[in-house]
Amino acid sequence: MQKEKKKKIVRRIRINADKCNGCRACELICSAYHAVPRYSSNNPARSRIRVVRDPLADIFIPVYAGDYAVAECAGRDKYIIDGKEYDECAFCRVSCPSREEFKEPDSGLPLKCDMCEGEPEPLCVKWCLVGALVLEEREEAVEDTAVPEEMEELEIGLEALADRYGLGKIKDIVARMSKKD
């Protein structure tokens, strides 16, 4: 792929966990936005953001889905912050085999936050009226790998499938499917 320096708006979401009230509106709207057709359904289990919530321990952490990992990590740390104990997983953005987070509940395929590409503002930010999620935009010179968003999603999905079933199998199926057409 061609690599060139390009000016690009980089979006970043500032998460202020202190402001989160645990309503999970962000989960709901994210899943609705990514439904096909758009908004036709919602299901927080499909969301690309999740709120780790344990009200009695005062734990409220919104986390965005990041990369996909084939294997879970070998060991996990515990963090004590302000007297509250967090499992490392609470902050982790990875779609990994050890938990149901950031996976399609039916297929198990990984999900990744796409910053609601195409929308003026990420939907989760828009729906978080208490301001726990705030969008920051900066212009940055970046190496443009020019992978369109859908392609990237497809790639992640395929990679996950290949991991599960083996690349050979996937190739076979694709070959079979293309014959049917």
Next chain:
Amino acid sequence: MEIDLTRGSIERVETDQRDTELYLGGLGTNAKILWDRVPPEVDPFSPDNLLIFSAGLLCGTPATGSTRTIVSTISPQTKLMAFSMMGGFFAPELKYAGYDKVILRGKSPDLVYLWIHNDKVEIRDASHLRGKGAVETEGLIKKELNQPKAQVASIGLAGENRVFFASIEQGRSSASRGGIGAVMGDKGVKAIAVRGTRDVHLARPAEFMGLCDEVLEYIKFRNENPIPGVMPILAGLGSPQEMAIHDEKWHTENFMWGNSRVRRKDFWTEEVANQWTETMDKARIRLLSCYNCPMTCGATISMPGHPTYMMKCFSKLTYTMAAFSDLDFGLRIAQRATEYGVDGFSTPQVMAFGLELYENGILTDDDMAGMPADNEERFFWLLDRIVRREGIGDILADGTYWAAQRIGRGADAYAHNNIKKHEQLPLKLSMLNPIYFLMYATGEKMNITQIEGQFPQAPFPKREQREEFVKDWIQVPDERFKQYFLDWELRGENSIPYYPTVEMCCDIVDWQERMHYIDDALGMCAGLSSFPLKPPYHIHNYPKFISAGAGIEMDEAKLSQAARRYRTLVRAINIRRGMRRKDDRPPKNHWKKRFPELEQKLLDAYYAFKGWNNDAIPTATTLRELNLDFVAEDFFKRGILTDDEDASSKAVLAEQQK
């Protein structure tokens, strides 16, 4: 989904589309099921009584604030239909699991809990949870199932022991009124845990999301622009004053203390304000919201020496005021009460009532053997006795009305703050307010705050203020309501009690009630709809939400008619259980200055307006008009209505004039 606890069977029943169209969902279809399947002879603690958990029609959709679970059964306290609701996270989770309702019938021989995980439904042993607190139970079940995301509705000791005002607790909310926790305990169900990962679909997504955007915009606007000239609780949306606002001058000086007896007009001094602010600041960890709602009406509270808990609604002050104590005490005892699972309105009243009987020699040292001398300790002691049904606690556990009957010796004069045998907010006022008179008398929700809203509680002093108020009053169902308000004065001819006129009062109360009934079917929180002035949801956008969300073609007239239909059905259920005009009355001492003639006129007119006869029974014509022919037939069969409706109402009138 139907669960027969006696047989241990689980059945999935398709939701009846036609009933959904007629009664919407939530409360509406609950009422239909109770009418069809719980005949009036059935005792609240009979296996034949049903306990229905229902998600409102819009729960699980992106409609902001649509979170309510409507729990319906026959109340052990009133013997009428119980009318309790809770916010939180339970109803949406139930929807994501693929269900509209959970209907419990029969009685389990052993204590059990239900585990609903999408298609998988299990009845599980709960013997190890016996006696556990409601919040504690929630944590234990989540751990046992290894399901931190499950939502759990549970009862505490009070429910297990069938305390008549036991609640069902769930996360930061509870269904408290009417003693439904007692019915759950009687059925042998400690908790229901639910987890759902299914899709909830919208009929017309783009349109629906457009409506949601408008609501969110409106909430933002209202938050930035509180309504001027009214107290904080009415100026915005939700009920943020419970946890976020420190200034409690209004509640502490206007509500009654003790057993709803004493008004303390100069209570709120600078010293109290400082002390209470400090208490609250120390105790409150975080403000919380229900599912998909930005309003932060609840909070996590942590008092030294007590486990952290979540506080909801007005229990912030109910215990404090019943005990003539301070906020520190209120927050401490509310923690224990939440674990026990009791109603935060009834419980403090019942305890204050017990102490008042004791102070007046009706209850003796024998009755109160072992009671500590310290005032606050007494409340803790009474609470423990009540939820265990030990000694005097066993009697008080039935609520003030039934306790007074059992105690005798004139105790009933002290059970002075009930409507239909149910404890009310401790409010005693000076002059009759005709709008509130109608709401108190005819409301079936046993809780005045769940009927009021929409129309200002009092006139604004200046005409300019009123003109300003009506300018963007888009929520009115009809322009005439603006005129009612514009002409309403503090003094003179157009003032209370003769203005608003009888006809206007009927109209206003009907609007207020209609909005609450719509919310209760849709599962919408009253805090964003029927309770505040100028809310984001109203009669003009609701039909669009229903059409675009549930795919049921709806307009304002059809929606109003549906609300009228199940509102009438609720009345019919209660009529069949013996309720009549004589029961439609506020507490005797609610207002110092009463107007008996006007009150009778108000009732006559309101019944006529509702299409009920003079004994508060819906007429056959009304019933047929509302597609409730089956109710009319039942009424005829039972002799509740006779062929000649006029004759029957005449007989009632004659009866009254005797």
